[in-house]
Amino acid sequence: MQNAQSLVSASTPEPAFVAPGPKFDPSKARGKTVYAIPVSASVPFNVYVGKYLTEALSKFDIKTVYYSTTGQSSQWVAGMNTAISQHAAAIDLIGLDPAALQPQIAAAKAAGIPVIVDHFLDTSHTDYAGYKDVAGIVGAPYNLAGQLEAAYAINDTKGSGTFLLVESPDLLSSTDVAVGIEAEFAKDCPSCHVVKVDVPFNDWSTRMQTAVSSALTRYPDTTYVLPVFDGMVQYVIPAITAAGKTDTVKLASYNATPFALDFLAKGNVVTMNLGESFSWLGYALADQTLRLMVGQPALSDEKVPVRVFTSANVSQTGNPPAINTGYGNAYLAGYQALWGLSG
Numbered sequence: 001m002q003n004a005q006s007l008v009s010a011s012t013p014e015p016a017f018v019a020p021g022p023k024f025d026p027s028k029a030r031g032k033t034v035y036a037i038p039v040s041a042s043v044p045f046n047v048y049v050g051k052y053l054t055e056a057l058s059k060f061d062i063k064t065v066y067y068s069t070t071g072q073s074s075q076w077v078a079g080m081n082t083a084i085s086q087h088a089a090a091i092d093l094i095g096l097d098p099a100a101l102q103p104q105i106a107a108a109k110a111a112g113i114p115v116i117v118d119h120f121l122d123t124s125h126t127d128y129a130g131y132k133d134v135a136g137i138v139g140a141p142y143n144l145a146g147q148l149e150a151a152y153a154i155n156d157t158k159g160s161g162t163f164l165l166v167e168s169p170d171l172l173s174s175t176d177v178a179v180g181i182e183a184e185f186a187k188d189c190p191s192c193h194v195v196k197v198d199v200p201f202n203d204w205s206t207r208m209q210t211a212v213s214s215a216l217t218r219y220p221d222t223t224y225v226l227p228v229f230d231g232m233v234q235y236v237i238p239a240i241t242a243a244g245k246t247d248t249v250k251l252a253s254y255n256a257t258p259f260a261l262d263f264l265a266k267g268n269v270v271t272m273n274l275g276e277s278f279s280w281l282g283y284a285l286a287d288q289t290l291r292l293m294v295g296q297p298a299l300s301d302e303k304v305p306v307r308v309f310t311s312a313n314v315s316q317t318g319n320p321p322a323i324n325t326g327y328g329n330a331y332l333a334g335y336q337a338l339w340g341l342s343g
Helices: 002-010 044-060 073-085 098-110 142-157 172-188 201-218 230-242 258-265 278-293 330-338
Strands: 033-038 063-066 090-094 115-122 136-140 162-167 193-198 222-227 250-254 270-275 307-309
Touching: 002 142, 002 172, 033 044, 033 073, 044 063, 044 090, 044 115, 044 278, 073 098, 090 098, 090 278, 098 115, 115 142, 115 172, 115 278, 136 278, 142 172, 142 222, 142 250, 142 270, 162 172, 162 201, 172 193, 193 201, 201 222, 201 230, 222 230, 230 250, 230 258, 230 270, 258 270, 278 330
Parallel strands: 033 063, 033 090, 090 115, 115 136, 162 193, 162 222, 222 250, 250 270
Antiparallel strands: 270 307
16 A cells, blocks of 8 residues: 555655756747647647647747647548648647548658647557657656556555446547556555446446446445546546445546546545646647757657645645646746757
8 A cells, every 4th residue: 555655645746847858949940830630629638738839839939720620530631631731840639549640641741741649648658550650749647647546546445445447448548547547456456346337438428427326336335436537527426426425435537627626625526636737738749849840859758747636735726726727837947948948
């Protein structure tokens, strides 16, 4: 159990900035145009990352074209084709599986346009087949997020009861978080009873509450529900409430979205939530993009940290909780220095 506590403690303080790579001069990219194509503009994460990517690139008078989509592959293809035809200096794919766009990515590469994939798979993946012809990757800390969810639950319960892991096997990102959860249980609580609740992504609104309710009935000794993402929380909490288990079943999740943090602040089932600063993520994507635009080598890890929030520090996220609050501003000065804008 001590290892689990140490893992959580290491990610609880306000994060410090760690330079992901050497200082460089992005000024040669000044005045160019970058296209950002999200998997779906209906997902707030994608919108916020695009917003702060735009803010960061504007420091070099770079125009960012946010090519809005609703999650349709035809729109992704159209966005890529438009970016190539408009001679974009770089293309950023936000949360989008590059395997769905391999011909277009190959065409961009042939045209000398670097394509960067952001927040699709865990930072540990570098040999994913879909990354063929991709110039740079800004990975996500999915495995670590899963480890932290599990570690907190293990420590909080001393390993007692059943733990429900709620995942969507059809999402590669979900699988990466689930791998982290299972790895942590295997390491620090191999005798813990972990049960998977699988709900496909497109069925969250119609099946998730029922699936969790059924699992709570089947495993009445459940002490924790561990959804891989905050987007699941809105369906999981009603299931726990309907089962009359809000006093005995707790929840830890990943993304640190305001609504989930609000549940935590109010002591409503959620006991731990963790996430990354959307602004920090946007600046990290800008850093990788700028490096490639001026001929620098891509970095293997942009080192965007996660932070754990509990009842002890959730007040630092605001009242009510807000995005980007609780992470500090060390990254702003950090990237400014890396880009030769200060220091």
